[in-house]
Amino acid sequence: MIETEQTTPIDQQQPGTAQPDNDIILEARNVTKLYPGTVALDNVTYHARRGKVNVLVGENGAGKSTLMKILAGVIQATEGELVLEGEEIRPKNPREAEARGIGIIHQELNLFQNLSVAENIFMAHEITWGKTIVRHGDEEAEAAKLLNRLEQPIDPRTLVSYLRVGQQQIVEIAKALALDINILIMDEPTSALSTAEVEVLFRVIEELKANGVTIIYISHKLEELMQIGDYIAVLRDGRLVAESPMAEIDLPWIIERMVGRETTSTYRAPQHAIGDEILRVENAYLPRPGTTDYLLEDVSLTLHAGEILGVYGLMGAGRTELFEVLMGLHPRARGNIWLDGQPLNRQINERIKQGIMLIPEDRQREGLVQTMTVADNMLLASLRRYVRRFYLSRHAQQQNITRLVNELAIKVANVDFLISSLSGGNQQKVVVGKALLTEPKVLLMDEPTRGIDVGAKEEIFEIMRQLAAQGLGIMFVSTELKEIMAASDRILVMSKGRITREFVHDLATEEGLVSASAMGHELGQMGR
Numbered sequence: 001m002i003e004t005e006q007t008t009p010i011d012q013q014q015p016g017t018a019q020p021d022n023d024i025i026l027e028a029r030n031v032t033k034l035y036p037g038t039v040a041l042d043n044v045t046y047h048a049r050r051g052k053v054n055v056l057v058g059e060n061g062a063g064k065s066t067l068m069k070i071l072a073g074v075i076q077a078t079e080g081e082l083v084l085e086g087e088e089i090r091p092k093n094p095r096e097a098e099a100r101g102i103g104i105i106h107q108e109l110n111l112f113q114n115l116s117v118a119e120n121i122f123m124a125h126e127i128t129w130g131k132t133i134v135r136h137g138d139e140e141a142e143a144a145k146l147l148n149r150l151e152q153p154i155d156p157r158t159l160v161s162y163l164r165v166g167q168q169q170i171v172e173i174a175k176a177l178a179l180d181i182n183i184l185i186m187d188e189p190t191s192a193l194s195t196a197e198v199e200v201l202f203r204v205i206e207e208l209k210a211n212g213v214t215i216i217y218i219s220h221k222l223e224e225l226m227q228i229g230d231y232i233a234v235l236r237d238g239r240l241v242a243e244s245p246m247a248e249i250d251l252p253w254i255i256e257r258m259v260g261r262e263t264t265s266t267y268r269a270p271q272h273a274i275g276d277e278i279l280r281v282e283n284a285y286l287p288r289p290g291t292t293d294y295l296l297e298d299v300s301l302t303l304h305a306g307e308i309l310g311v312y313g314l315m316g317a318g319r320t321e322l323f324e325v326l327m328g329l330h331p332r333a334r335g336n337i338w339l340d341g342q343p344l345n346r347q348i349n350e351r352i353k354q355g356i357m358l359i360p361e362d363r364q365r366e367g368l369v370q371t372m373t374v375a376d377n378m379l380l381a382s383l384r385r386y387v388r389r390f391y392l393s394r395h396a397q398q399q400n401i402t403r404l405v406n407e408l409a410i411k412v413a414n415v416d417f418l419i420s421s422l423s424g425g426n427q428q429k430v431v432v433g434k435a436l437l438t439e440p441k442v443l444l445m446d447e448p449t450r451g452i453d454v455g456a457k458e459e460i461f462e463i464m465r466q467l468a469a470q471g472l473g474i475m476f477v478s479t480e481l482k483e484i485m486a487a488s489d490r491i492l493v494m495s496k497g498r499i500t501r502e503f504v505h506d507l508a509t510e511e512g513l514v515s516a517s518a519m520g521h522e523l524g525q526m527g528r
């Protein structure tokens, strides 16, 4: 790899260290993809190396998913060719790509909500007697094996609609593992997973590698990439700007190439005044349906105006349930909640009016309406605010949308385009914008940075800080330890539906958080 000027398109490997061609298993040659108003990929030449973890990075909207969808036959390039093992291929659909050994785990969850976990895993290639009779028992047994391999013993008969985003992500991974695949593309497989689950996935990736499988891996969790990657390629604005063996580069190298400039800041310690108590929860319980067990057990907490409260925990710890209970989504929940000294109303829309708002973790199911435009999605939760004086309100709407698009740096050619034309990370920013338009006093953000690139994350944290400085109380969940530690004034750790520990910002350590998050699990004889 050679350090180059910004104007030189690619950091090439030095001739002496160049890999023999035999190492390249899959190649995109001069691939261009045009959408109306957007050049998603601009003459990209990309290599995936045999039996390695090939990491692909880039900002939101850089073209990563587009390139991967082309390799996997989901969409076709406007120009350019694909070469597999030296031979040109033109997969017209994912089945044709799979027949050539290329599989993909999509960034956006693609599961059928009304089918079981096992049915989803074996969707495309059912296990049958003869040609038609599906052997459900065998599928369930196989599915259970795959899920155990991922150390997530989800019952294969569970309907997918009952699963959390993180669990759905695990099912997506299991679905890909069920295929006989030689090249596996993983488009942000860990965006909803926390440290422990990511480590399991990494062990599986190592196993796949040992069996000769080539991996292409996309993530915005950059430390994760440094850990797992053998090679890295960087896309910026639809162009391939750098390629290198991972061993030769470091984190600043990646960030600089992603954003095209040197970045100075990492997360800063929060510094704003904490005000009066704004939210109080006492003894909240949420029964687990059909059992005597609890999804949330005796949860009490307070949140202050101007405070950013981080909530950390492993999958299934109850973080999302806590936010949902605060928002009023679980009629069966018990306990007392006060906002600004007033008991919270039972109705969700009344709670929104009282000033609490949730940004859900699952933007596909709950956050956005895919058939509506970017602007309409943003306005969805706050229409009431604009109704009164119609003439003014149209103008106010436009102004607010424009302001948020700029502040959140949402990459969109036109806010009247369909939301589905935005890249995953940019859709996430629209969800944040939508919540901000309701002007809440308490903002609950469930994984607000899921799938968001490093620069935009910093923007979201900056927005959180600004909102806190204006007196909002903010609670947020993140699966990334570093993020939680950097952005929170105070941190609650949850395990198995309980709050197991509380840290004020300066006293939080990664070890402390991890061990508190494992309390009640096999490892956890740590006590309270």
Ligand SMILES: Nc1ncnc2c1ncn2[C@@H]1O[C@H](COP(=O)(O)OP(=O)(O)OP(=O)(O)O)[C@@H](O)[C@H]1O
Residues within 6 Å of the ligand: 035, 036, 038, 039, 040, 058, 059, 060, 061, 062, 063, 064, 065, 066, 067, 107, 411, 420, 421, 422, 423, 424, 425, 426, 451, 453
């Ligand atoms: N179906 C579509 N119609 C129009 N534009 C699209 C469509 N799909 C993608 N684009 C545009 O192509 C560009 C690249 O999008 P892509 O999804 O590949 O980005 P990405 O690098 O995967 O980003 P992220 O990190 O947010 O997932 C974006 O500007 C996006 O808006």
Ligand SMILES: [Mg+2]
Residues within 6 Å of the ligand: 064, 065, 066, 107, 187, 423, 424, 425
């Ligand atoms: Mg993407």
